[in-house]
Amino acid sequence: MDFNVSAEPPNVVEFRKEVSAWLAEQMRGHEHLRWSASWSTREDEKEYKFRRGLAEKLGAKGWLFPIYPEEYGGAGLTVDHQMVLETELFKYGLNLSHVFYTLARIVAPVLIRWGTEEQKREFLPPITRAEICVWQVxxxxxxxxDVANCQTKAIRDGDDYIVNGQKVMVGHHLPPDYLWTLVCTNPQGKRHENLGWLHIPANLPGITIQHMYLMMGIKNAVFFDNVRVPAKYLIGGENNGWKVASTHMELEHGGDGRVSVDPVVERVVEYCQKNHVGGKPLIEDDKVRDVIADIMIELNTLRRFNQRNFWHRFAKIPHPYGGVQQRYFQRTARLRNGERLQQIMGADALVQDLSVHEVVDFEYCVRSGPGQLHGGGTLDTDRLIFARRLGLGRPTQEKAPETD
Ligand SMILES: Cc1cc2nc3c(=O)[nH]c(=O)nc-3n(C[C@H](O)[C@H](O)[C@H](O)COP(=O)(O)OP(=O)(O)OC[C@H]3O[C@@H](n4cnc5c(N)ncnc54)[C@H](O)[C@@H]3O)c2cc1C
Known part of the structure; x- marks a missing residue:
């Protein structure tokens, strides 16, 4: 089966040339970013500044969200143009969602689906241009x-909501501009009908953030003490937070799809070419080659899941279990690949870099494998959602929540 696009229309061919030349110019001297997988950057390193700057430059051209209209910070282009950007960026190991991690990949589509016209025009451009950082709270x-059992209260008082409560385990080590969060707007209301979704400016009085230095990197506790949030920051309308949360979680949990794949295997190959055991490079050891082949097979399987979900999302083809299927595979494969790294590298895979910052290196891949089974909901939640979306053990088959 040939997955390659055989003939691009002339305008897309021209666009590819333009993007390719522009990126070559931007990446000159930074080609090592090929080795930086997914969303990790270190605040104190040159790489952080470079990636943040690159995201801002892409954003200024509307290229981070190319298919969105210009008034929302996009470029008013087509999915074909988005594919060009994704594939050209992947030549450097990057993808549009993770040039620099700002949560935009989730917040922007949720705003497209649930925001009012006024909210889209005001909130989207700084997000889609990577000018601000949003935390998922x-x-x-x-x-x-049990996300629906939300205890943080937001009680309407005139034109504001008064927010009180606490969130925990919130990931990110860079200061937030906004807190993207679920609140209980009607404590007496029925489950799933008593929630609201707020996009809270992080500098409002009454918000306190405390870092938690954990094995999985820096997480945060966020406290809300009588925080007065203007009602214009309510997304999706009164007591409609569960639907907004469902869209958010579908996008977070694999439903967004992707074109590229983590280039970690290339780093493993490079490591095995450079490091010797018994006078021979590791790459010449048949057992090591077998383990690398297993990593490659699983990453390519994951890539197919990602690409299929990307296609279904943009072609508007409903796929009830596509997101969670990708997520379950991705998380368990990550755990297996952590074990494979230990098989190849031995103790090196456990001691190279013990930083609490999420630097993507082999040690972090190994360390984060088990923890990632918990992040954003446990593997048990995945199994439950998978079963419901397949229609197992229930009279009705659950649909996937609407995305953008
Ligand atoms: C790396 C990482 C990053 C994270 N980033 C964020 C972030 O950015 N923002 C954020 O808000 N949160 C974040 N989290 C928190 C994460 O979403 C929660 O850890 C996750 O939802 C599980 O919640 P919990 O830890 O309270 O465990 P619990 O929900 O208390 O679960 C504990 C155990 O009980 C099981 N369990 C729970 N309920 C049931 C049930 N009804 N039936 C059967 N079994 C059940 C679970 O499967 C699990 O085994 C992050 C976590 C990690 C590890």
Whole structure:
């Protein structure tokens, strides 16, 4: 089966030339970013500044969200143009969602789906142009898997909501501009009908953030103490937060799709070419080659899941279990690949870099494998959602929530 696009229309061919030349210019001297997978950057390193700058430059051209209209910070282009940008960026190991991590990949489509016209025009451009950083603030201290059991209260008072409560385990080490969060707007209301979704400016009085230095990197506790949030920051309307949350989680949990794949395997190959055991490079050891082949097979399988979900999302083809299927595979494959790295590298895979910052290196890949099974809801939640979307054990088959 040939997955390659055989003939691009002339305008897309021209666009590819333009993007390719522009990126070559931007990346000159930074080609090593090929080795930087997914969303990790270190604040104190040159790489952080470079990636943030690159995201801003792409954003200024509307290229981070190319298919969105210009008034929302996009470029008014087509999915074909988006494919060009994704594939050209991937030549450097990057993808549009993760040139620099700002949560835009989730927040922007949720705003497209649930925001009012006024909210889209005001909130989207700084997000889609990567000018600001948003934190995903969902988990509460009493338990995160049951997201609907939200205890943080937001009670309407005139034109504002008064927010009180606490969230925990919120990931990110860069200061937030906004807190993207679920709140309980009607404490007496029925489950799933008593929630609201707020896009809260992080500098409002009454918000306190405390870093938690954990094995999985820096997480945060966020406290809301009588925080007065203007009602214009309510997304999706009164007591409609569960639907907004469902869109958010579908996008976070694999439903967004992707064109590229983590280039970690290329780094493994390079490591095995450079490091010797018994006078021979590791790459010449048949057992090591077998393990690398297993990593490659799983990453390519993952890439197909990602690409299929990307296609279904943009072609508007409903796929009830596509997102969670990708997510379950991705998280378990990551765990297996962590074990494979230990098989190849031995102790090196455990001691190279013990930083609490999420620097993507082999040690972090190994360390984060088990923790990633918990992040954004546990693997048990995935299994549950998978079963419901397949229609197992219930009279009705659950649909996937609407995305953008
Ligand atoms: C790396 C990482 C990054 C994270 N980033 C963020 C972030 O950016 N923002 C954010 O808000 N949160 C974040 N989290 C928190 C994450 O969403 C929660 O850890 C997750 O939702 C699970 O919640 P919990 O830890 O409270 O465990 P619990 O929900 O208390 O679960 C504990 C155990 O009980 C099981 N369990 C729970 N409920 C049930 C049930 N009804 N039936 C059967 N079994 C059940 C679970 O499967 C699990 O095994 C992050 C977590 C990690 C590890």
């Amino acid at each position: 969902l988990t509460e201290p009493h338990g995160g898997s």
